[in-house]
Amino acid sequence: MLTPDQVMDNYFLEARCMLIEVAATLDRYDRAVENSDNPPASDERLAKLYSSLSILADQSGPANRSERVLNHFSLPTD
């Protein structure tokens, strides 16, 4: 198993890249809304993206964030 330092050394830049891509996607959506004559009132997928970010920001929670994000984007099973 990697040490904590090795995890950061190996994956910091890749994670940074992916977060910037998410930020750019959200900006792209906002600009498209601004330029649209008939913007959607809301979009469930966008809401899902925003609400998923709280899972990433949960620093003290259990180390199953990817599972929680996947569940967040899944249809309810009940």
Place this chain on the structure above:
Amino acid sequence: MQIIQPHYHGIARTAQDYERMAMSGVVAVAEPAFWAGFDRKYPETFIDYFHQISDFEPTRAAEYGIRHFCWVAVNPKEAENTELSREVLKEMPQFFEKPTVLGIGEIGLHKSTPNECEIFAEHVQLALDHDQLILIHTPHLEDKVTGTKRILEILRDFPVDPDRVWIDHAEEHTIKMIQDEGYWTGFTLYPITKCSPKRACDMVEIYGHERLLINSSADWGPSDPFTLQECVVEYRRRGNSLQQAIEVFYNNPVRFLAQNPKFDIPLVRVEEIHEDSASPV
């Protein structure tokens, strides 16, 4: 579609890359002098390197019908060694006479140390003395904003024509400060760091394509020359016409680089031909 790769480190790539670039529309590349992955000890090593990129590398590219041009400089990382840098600077003017050398680059800053700043300024002065184009590297990651601001401060001390200066590796947090001072701006597409094809297209939408050069650098590190073609596809997917794509990925490099007459590649305009169906074949 024909495209120009304005920032490409061919010596770090295989012949297969040249072949695939030729097959995907690349007609010309320009290779700035850069860091070799280790700090060189002798000025002669740089001189041999300049010969490699100005004499030999054009012959590799020509095998695939690609025009190869280059720039000479001591890169920002090795500029920390001022004594070595000054020895190399003395030898650089002989290369300005070579038929494929376009100017001085990539200079700039790495960690923005006083030594780097001194050597950067001396390169700028040399470019002015010899009427050369200038290509500037901005620092990586967390050093980019500070370094870009410092580069702009240093340039203000010189009577440079912003139209003859290209400041590369800009991202969302540095593009505006570069454009506000009238310089050409570059986006470098990398798989992980710098800029992605989608983000580059976002910035073209926001800031327009004037004085803009998109490249994929492609060196010995994690990089991919074909992120440029990926960016062309992303740009067209967003509804931009073939001519608009040519403006960004072909005509803009021509507009900047052809300020040195050695870059003798003409601008391109798409013309639709509507043949008379009744005409004999």
